[in-house]
Amino acid sequence: MAVSTLDGFNYQTSNTNCCATNSQGKECALIYHYELGKPMRESEAPQILLNPGQSLALRCKANNKKTPVEWFFNNTKLSGLKTLWYASVFKYFSIESVSEHNSGEYVCKSEDGQSKATQVQVQEEDLIEILELNENVRIWEKEKATFCLHVQVLAYPKPQCDWITPIGTKVQSDETHDIWNNHTFKLCNPEPGQYQIQLRADKKLVTKNLSLCVTDTPKFTVLQNLHEVTCMTNSSLPQALSWKICPLPANLLRLLGLLGHGTDTDVLRAYLCPAGQPHPSTFHPEEKGPLQLLRKTLIRKLCGINQSVCLGCILPFAQ
Known part of the structure; x- marks a missing residue:
């Protein structure tokens, strides 16, 4: 028998991780939460990346329970579950197993004109897209102690990063930033020379070469x-x-x-x-x-x- 758990500080006001555990292991799915009438918050995903077969669950909250709220997919109204909680109304929409044709824009709208949107992308292959990387770095010697090589990537599933140093040593990089599939990895106080960065997301592997030149202040x-x-x-x-x-x-x-x-x-x-x-x-x-x-x-x-x-x-x- 599977045992289900809910993780979240307050599942009515934040993203909720729903997990099921049995003898075969553990599987989790996130309920993506959006609240109308407030600016887009960092906790609200502007983009959702999924593989075929995974589930999608969206929840929209309006602070006036008398205001009708609906989910739309590419401007088509969706049927979902409505719940009330004190003065608020919630509208849920879910897909048990997504496929590529479920990719598109999902928008929660209220009758009084408020809305929030997210872009869902369902893809067969794992994703690694480098968003920011300087492949030819030059710094002054006085900057070296506080300098960090860094790379920012869009990746799914969660990636790993290794730096190959000029002497051939492999250094696993700690992730310094992770928000909605945007990941940043750093290597601080590096020695000058040629580096290789290896990024892996499940079966997807991307490698890039970069160089670091450290110079003193010219006289x-x-x-x-x-x-x-x-x-x-x-x-x-x-x-x-x-x-x-x-x-x-x-x-x-x-x-x-x-x-x-x-x-x-x-x-x-x-x-x-x-x-x-x-x-x-x-x-x-x-x-x-x-x-x-x-x-x-x-x-x-x-x-x-x-x-x-x-x-x-x-x-x-x-x-």
Whole structure:
């Protein structure tokens, strides 16, 4: 004899798991609950995935028992069971054994215009659909300790996930999110290299390859002489370098008279960018006041760093 059990905090207001147990084992089916007059909640399934032969049970609640409530399938009215509970009315619809022709949209409607819908998909084969996966990942070294590789999939039945690491080790991934057949798996603080992810849902197997590159923050060096400025970096990631001419602010133009060298380009280059200068942060110690301010302002504009982009300023007097 089979023993039936009901699991649920309050079967009148939430999804209810109905299970039957006998000597052959245990089988469960979910009663999908929807409540009219309220926004769609996370507990209300927007999509239901089933295999042929499984059962489907839907329950709709309206908080006014005087309001007629009906289930519709692809705009066709369905016959179902109606129950009352205090001031609420419930309308049930169920199918003992579904087939592919039961796939479609099921909508619960009340006579006062309220409704909620779910999409039922009955499929012969197991399903794994990758919704989100970055196959070429690049991160900074400082991000590694808190970084996680992750994959988001739509799958039925419930999937398993394994990560194959660069050294060939298989790591079973814990599921971090599971809501209505949407599953997220993560692998945290990974080492750089080539990875393979294996996703299995019963007989369905999907594998994907991905790579992780971990790099340190690039450091830039700027060298200059009388004729050119060179910006160099040593990094594991290719860097895109670009240069631009910076306009000289009007207030600095007025300070040029303090140089005492006129506005000849070569003279200004020789004075502001002396040959052999190791870095633009080195200044003449004897300079004071407006002259020192002018040099510092111009030289500091020489190379502004923003991650992988080097912005150079070849003095505004360049011909």
